[in-house]
Structures are given as structure tokens and as C-alpha cells.
Amino acid sequence: MRLSQVACYHGPNIWSKEPVLVCSLEMTPAYAAHFVTGAARLARAFPYWIDSSLLTAAGTPPGEIVARAVARWALGALIEVRGYLHEADARNGPGGATVWVGFHHPRLTGMALELAVNALALASSNENFSAELMKADLDDLWKHCSQLHPDYQARILMIASRRQDIPVQAFLSGTRYRQYGWGARSRVFRESMSNADGYLADDLTRNKPLSKSVFAALGMPTPRHVVVTDAAQLGDAASEIGYPCVVKPHNMGGGRGVTAGIRTAAQLQQAYQFARQVTAGPLMVEQFVPGDEHRLMVVGGKMVAAIRRESSAVVGDGKSTIAQLIDQLNADRPRNLNRSRYRLLIKIDDGLRGHLASQGADIDSVLAEGRRMVLRGTSNMSTGGVTVDVTDRVHPAVVSLAEQLALTVGLGTAGLDYLTSDISRSPLEGGGGFIEMNTVPGIDIPVAAGWTEEKIGSLVLGGIPGRIPVELCISPSLNLEAARQAMGEPQSGPTAAWVCGPELHIGALQLRLAEAAPWAALRGALRNKAVTSVRIAATVDEILAHGLPLDRFDRIVLAGVTFPERWQAVIEHAAISVDCRDFELHEGRPEK
Structure with a gap:
């Protein structure tokens, strides 16, 4: 074989x-x-x-x-x-x-x-x-x-794009930047962060203390915090913040290095050392707010989802160890995120062991039948957390605060983390507070809570991505003037693009892409957000070697060329209309 x-x-x-x-x-x-x-x-x-x-x-x-x-x-x-x-x-x-x-x-x-x-x-x-x-x-x-390959958040957007007939292409080859839609009707995303999010917003979200300063500057509820750089500062931090408290790295996500519910100086030292396993940078000692963490997702200034995140827990059967009970949970969480509905494996690490120890247990403990034990003090999905959709229960005041925050900071797609014991109560009543904001909101979180990929993906994509008019002229050889004549009525204006081999013309501008990949100049035209329409000059040999340059065209003109029957069927299926025109070239110009 x-x-x-x-x-x-x-x-x-x-x-x-x-x-x-x-x-x-x-x-x-x-x-x-x-x-x-x-x-x-x-x-x-x-x-x-x-x-x-x-x-x-x-x-x-x-x-x-x-x-x-x-x-x-x-x-x-x-x-x-x-x-x-x-x-x-x-x-x-x-x-x-x-x-x-x-x-x-x-x-x-x-x-x-x-x-x-x-x-x-x-x-x-x-x-x-x-x-x-x-x-x-x-x-x-x-x-x-x-x-x-596209990551799992890009995959969710691609599912929504496919259902809505929105074309997708790499914005920069070899990177995680992907473009949804063409030209003037396009948006560029990296995971679920897009070019609708400003640089300032991204800068503010990457720094936890800076994010909390934004909350405080806007008068929004947020737990008190102190930044420490070495263990000698922990005593003063505990005196200012009080117990219980939380230790978390200054600028890391995914729950890495976080310990919550710290009640003693010894536990504070342990939390400090745990955080030092993932970062040598500054740490935050933060006031502990009782309750659950909620991811509030705001898209285009409107809150679209509220998902409660909870730490995974095991329930004893009187004979299995905690490690065995974790294995049973993980059996329903395969490596393939689509089959697991984006629930990640629960890993046994120092954070999990430490939380068990705070409850007087370890991974070899056998829980009595019916006894429930929470596995971590954090609820991040990256560490095996579970999710519950509570969108319909959010208090109007919390909705308003989230929308104002995203609008003020400049987050087109925001993931705001809000702690409260009751999301249906206002911050004044329920004692809730904002703790973080993210430009990558984690669109897998609603899917894990029961949403479809299409639903959340469509909300994040918004109404901009779509197609622009594209026409294709296929002739015996690459000749831009011949293609212009064959296409009939002129295409003009500063936002109209022509593509011929490696050449790209946008209005009066002439560009040339050095990239050797097939249809590179066309990809360049479709990446340009100023472009409102594209015409392509191509040859039969290019089509037979590389396939059609796009999946759909408003019109295809066959200028003096024919295709084998199977290829002719491909062309007719891809175009709204197909015109066959007889052309002959004479001294570099076409004659009809």
C-alpha cells in the first residue's frame, strides 16, 4: 500500500x-x-x-x-x-x-x-x-x-460562522488571528478577543490590581486588596485586609496560583509559596467575598450571559478514595472538548491537595456515603470547574454595572468576574463585588453550561461579518486589461479591488504580495477592511491546480475558455451566474 x-x-x-x-x-x-x-x-x-x-x-x-x-x-x-x-x-x-x-x-x-x-x-x-x-x-x-490549528474558542466562532454562511480565513498565516467575513464586512479575532477591543482595554485587563483600581475609580463594588512582593509583607497585608483572604498572582489567569478562604497566618504562608510556583512577580492579598464566582459576558455593550462557576466536588460512596472518585468524574471528560462539552480534566495538584487538607482529608481518604467534598477553593474551568446558566436571574443593577464597565473601558467582548452569594440581589443587598475583567471572556463557559456553540458564537461575532461582492474572470492567460474588458461594466472607486496573479489593485493603489501561497493577493484584498468589492483575474491552469479561489462568487466569466465536465459543474455550483464569452488577444488587448 x-x-x-x-x-x-x-x-x-x-x-x-x-x-x-x-x-x-x-x-x-x-x-x-x-x-x-x-x-x-x-x-x-x-x-x-x-x-x-x-x-x-x-x-x-x-x-x-x-x-x-x-x-x-x-x-x-x-x-x-x-x-x-x-x-x-x-x-x-x-x-x-x-x-x-x-x-x-x-x-x-x-x-x-x-x-x-x-x-x-x-x-x-x-x-x-x-x-x-x-x-x-x-x-x-x-x-x-x-x-x-484553531483553538477551541475559535472553533466555537467557526461553528457559528458556518451556520450563518460567514467565510473564515487566517488573518496572519501561522498565528491565532482569524478573520470572519470579507473586506469591509470583516472582523478579526484572536480566540474571542477582536479588533473591537481597544489596546487600553486589553492593557487594563491584564493587570489585576489595575483592573480593581478601575472598579474603585468608577465606584463599583470590589473587595479590598494589597500587593505584596515578598513573604515579609504578608503580616502587614493580613492586618490590613483581615481573614479570610485570598492570594492570587498579579497578572496570571486560569486560576493558576490562586488560594481562597485563607484563615490563618500558616495558611497564608502556604498560599504564598503555592503562588510562587507559577510566578516570581507581585502577588495580591485580597479580601475574601463569600459566594460563587459569576462570569458576566458583555458583547457590544449588552450583557448576554451570566454563568455561575463552581468548583468540582465528589460525593462519597463509603468505599472509594477521593482519587478514585476524581477518576470517575474524569471518565466523562475526554480530551476531545467537543465530546466533553468543554469540561476539562480535574488534575490532582498541590492546589487540590491543599484544599482537601484544609477540610481534614487527602486524596486517599474514603468519604462516607453521601458526603460531598469540594475539591478546590477556586472555580476556574481550567482546573476542572463546572458551570450553571443563571442569565435570567441577574439583578438589573448588576446588569447595568457590567454594561457600564465594559462601555467605559472599551471592551467589545468582555468577561467580567463578579462574586456574590445571590446573583438575583443588588450589590448593596447581596454584598457582591467585581474581581476581574477579561478581553477573552471564555465563550466555552456558556457551552459547558448548556448553550449551543452557534448561540454564543453568533452573539460574539455580531452583525458585521459577512460577504462582499466578488466576481471571477477566467481566461487563457493572466492579463488584467483583458479581464477588465471581459467583465463588461467597469468596476471603479477607491474601495474596489482587482486581483491578478500576485498583483493587487485597490482603487488607484497598486500593491504586490510577496507571499507565494495560492491566491495570496486575493487573501490580501479580503483582509483589507476598506475593500467593498473584489474582481479576480485567473487562468484555467490556476483553477485546475489550486481549485477555485473562494467558495462562492456573484459572477464567473469564462473568457474564451472551457473546462472538463466535472470542473464545469464545480464552477456553475459556485457562482450565482456564469457568463461564457469568446475573446481573442491581439497585441495584448482583447478583441470580441
């Missing part, structure tokens, strides 16, 4: 409507049945990746069954940790099959396909094949996916 690359299509093509890497999988008919057995073992070992029904479809040739198993396994491996891809299939042919799989980065999809072939070969020759045998290779692939 041999895998070899056939093509890398960056747009619609004869195999898929989306970008795909296409390979040939050569195998002799005599070995196809042998590999079908391996495909069945692959499906049993990776049931979430391969639908076993495809292995038993009536009338499907063995070679195609095997190729489809390879494609689906590769896709499953690519999106298990990070990513949002959909295309994976195969078609049988003479001497083997054609396999195609979607990509964010073609190189990673190529790696996944090679790994799939290796996994199939191993499964075919080993009747005791299991997922554990592929662990080392998969961990290596996932390391690359974690760096180059």
Missing part, C-alpha cells in the same frame, strides 16, 4: 466544496480484503473517528472501504485536540483509490494521512491492535495541531 499526493486544493474542486489535500492510495486487489480486516480493527479502537457502518455498506468495493477508513481516521486525528474540519472521503479507481481530507495546514493533513496508513497496516497485521499502540505518534501530531 502506497500513499502519494495528487493535489492540494485551496478552494472548491472536483472532490470537495472545501479546501482538501488529495492523495492516491495504491493497493492491489489481493491485499484489499486483508486491509478491510485492519479497517474494522481501526474502527473498534477509534469509534469516534470511524463510523463502522461505512465498512459494511453493501456493494462498496474493498479498496474504497479501506480508503474511506484511512480518510476518516486522518480527519478524526486532526480534530481530536484542536481544529474544525469536515471533509474526508475516498473513491475507488484502477489500482487503488483517491483519498481527500480537509486541512488548516496541508502539511499536518499530510502527516495525518501517513499516520492513518501506518495505523491501518499495524491493525491489519495485529489482531490485538488498540489505540494505545498509536499514542506516541498521535501525541506528536497533536503537538503540532495545538500550535497550528
Whole structure:
């Protein structure tokens, strides 16, 4: 069995409507049945990746069954940790099959396909094949996916974009910046933070004491705090703040290094040392506010969600240790965040052990039947916390404070952390207070609380992202003047763009992109927020080599060219209208 690359299509093509890497999988008919057995073992070992029904479809040739198993396994491996891809299939042919799989980065999809072939070969020759045998290779692939694929917050936005027919592209290749929509109808996000959030807002949110100074300057309720830089200052800090108190790093998130509910000087020293494990910078000693932490999400000046965060807890059965009870909770939290609904694994670390010790227990303790024990003093999802939707219960005063705060600071998408024992009461009644604000609000939090990705993703994207008019002229050779003539009516104005090979024209401006990737100049035009329409000049050879440059066009003009039947169907499906025009070039100009 041999895998070899056939093509890398960056747009619609004869195999898929989306970008795909296409390979040939050569195998002799005599070995196809042998590999079908391996495909069945692959499906049993990776049931979430391969639908076993495809292995038993009536009338499907063995070679195609095997190729489809390879494609689906590769896709499953690519999106298990990070990513949002959909295309994976195969078609049988003479001497083997054609396999195609979607990509964010073609190189990673190529790696996944090679790994799939290796996994199939191993499964075919080993009747005791299991997922554990592929662990080392998969961990290596996932390391690359974690760096180059969209993260889970981007994935939520991409789900909403797909449902709303909003195009998505990388804003800067190799980074976490992604663009939703085209040109004048685009927004750029990094995770769930966008270019609607100002630099000042981001600066203020990164520094916890500075954030609290903002709360105080606006007269908003917030617990008192003192900043310390060494252990010698802890006594004075405790005298000023009082017990119980909280210790947290100055500028770190995710609950790292945080200890809450400190009641003695000894516990304060322990909390200080725990924080020092994650930072050498300043620490905050903060007044403890009883109650639960709530993430208030404000988008475009309006509060859209309030999610209560709670620490995970175990309930005793009279025979299992706390460590075993944690394992039982983690069994429902696979590495794949989609299947776990964004609930992360509960890790046994010093923070968890310390909180158990404060309750007179350790991980080897056996809890009496029915006894409930909270595992941490913090409720961050990154440390295994759980979430509850309380949006409909928030007191109007809390809503108003959150909206005013986001508006004043300049947060287009804000995640405000508010502590209270009762979110339905005003701060004056319930004694609540703001403790943090975030430009990346954690849009996975509502999903973990029961929201759909589409619902929260649509709210965060807002009403701006969408499509602008795009037209394509395909001619025998790249000639901008010929394309202009073939398109008929002129396209003019300072915000109208023309793309021809590496050249980009926006109004009277002429730009040239050095990037060698297919359709690089077009990507540059679509990134430009000043651009309101785009026309593209391309050749038949470019289309056949790279696929169509985009998934949809208002119009495609075929200027003196024809395509094979399957490609003609791709073109007609991608355009609202297709015009065929006969043109001949004479001294560099077209004649009709």
C-alpha cells in the first residue's frame, strides 16, 4: 500500500466544496480484503473517528472501504485536540483509490494521512491492535495541531460562522488571528478577543490590581486588596485586609496560583509559596467575598450571559478514595472538548491537595456515603470547574454595572468576574463585588453550561461579518486589461479591488504580495477592511491546480475558455451566474 499526493486544493474542486489535500492510495486487489480486516480493527479502537457502518455498506468495493477508513481516521486525528474540519472521503479507481481530507495546514493533513496508513497496516497485521499502540505518534501530531490549528474558542466562532454562511480565513498565516467575513464586512479575532477591543482595554485587563483600581475609580463594588512582593509583607497585608483572604498572582489567569478562604497566618504562608510556583512577580492579598464566582459576558455593550462557576466536588460512596472518585468524574471528560462539552480534566495538584487538607482529608481518604467534598477553593474551568446558566436571574443593577464597565473601558467582548452569594440581589443587598475583567471572556463557559456553540458564537461575532461582492474572470492567460474588458461594466472607486496573479489593485493603489501561497493577493484584498468589492483575474491552469479561489462568487466569466465536465459543474455550483464569452488577444488587448 502506497500513499502519494495528487493535489492540494485551496478552494472548491472536483472532490470537495472545501479546501482538501488529495492523495492516491495504491493497493492491489489481493491485499484489499486483508486491509478491510485492519479497517474494522481501526474502527473498534477509534469509534469516534470511524463510523463502522461505512465498512459494511453493501456493494462498496474493498479498496474504497479501506480508503474511506484511512480518510476518516486522518480527519478524526486532526480534530481530536484542536481544529474544525469536515471533509474526508475516498473513491475507488484502477489500482487503488483517491483519498481527500480537509486541512488548516496541508502539511499536518499530510502527516495525518501517513499516520492513518501506518495505523491501518499495524491493525491489519495485529489482531490485538488498540489505540494505545498509536499514542506516541498521535501525541506528536497533536503537538503540532495545538500550535497550528484553531483553538477551541475559535472553533466555537467557526461553528457559528458556518451556520450563518460567514467565510473564515487566517488573518496572519501561522498565528491565532482569524478573520470572519470579507473586506469591509470583516472582523478579526484572536480566540474571542477582536479588533473591537481597544489596546487600553486589553492593557487594563491584564493587570489585576489595575483592573480593581478601575472598579474603585468608577465606584463599583470590589473587595479590598494589597500587593505584596515578598513573604515579609504578608503580616502587614493580613492586618490590613483581615481573614479570610485570598492570594492570587498579579497578572496570571486560569486560576493558576490562586488560594481562597485563607484563615490563618500558616495558611497564608502556604498560599504564598503555592503562588510562587507559577510566578516570581507581585502577588495580591485580597479580601475574601463569600459566594460563587459569576462570569458576566458583555458583547457590544449588552450583557448576554451570566454563568455561575463552581468548583468540582465528589460525593462519597463509603468505599472509594477521593482519587478514585476524581477518576470517575474524569471518565466523562475526554480530551476531545467537543465530546466533553468543554469540561476539562480535574488534575490532582498541590492546589487540590491543599484544599482537601484544609477540610481534614487527602486524596486517599474514603468519604462516607453521601458526603460531598469540594475539591478546590477556586472555580476556574481550567482546573476542572463546572458551570450553571443563571442569565435570567441577574439583578438589573448588576446588569447595568457590567454594561457600564465594559462601555467605559472599551471592551467589545468582555468577561467580567463578579462574586456574590445571590446573583438575583443588588450589590448593596447581596454584598457582591467585581474581581476581574477579561478581553477573552471564555465563550466555552456558556457551552459547558448548556448553550449551543452557534448561540454564543453568533452573539460574539455580531452583525458585521459577512460577504462582499466578488466576481471571477477566467481566461487563457493572466492579463488584467483583458479581464477588465471581459467583465463588461467597469468596476471603479477607491474601495474596489482587482486581483491578478500576485498583483493587487485597490482603487488607484497598486500593491504586490510577496507571499507565494495560492491566491495570496486575493487573501490580501479580503483582509483589507476598506475593500467593498473584489474582481479576480485567473487562468484555467490556476483553477485546475489550486481549485477555485473562494467558495462562492456573484459572477464567473469564462473568457474564451472551457473546462472538463466535472470542473464545469464545480464552477456553475459556485457562482450565482456564469457568463461564457469568446475573446481573442491581439497585441495584448482583447478583441470580441
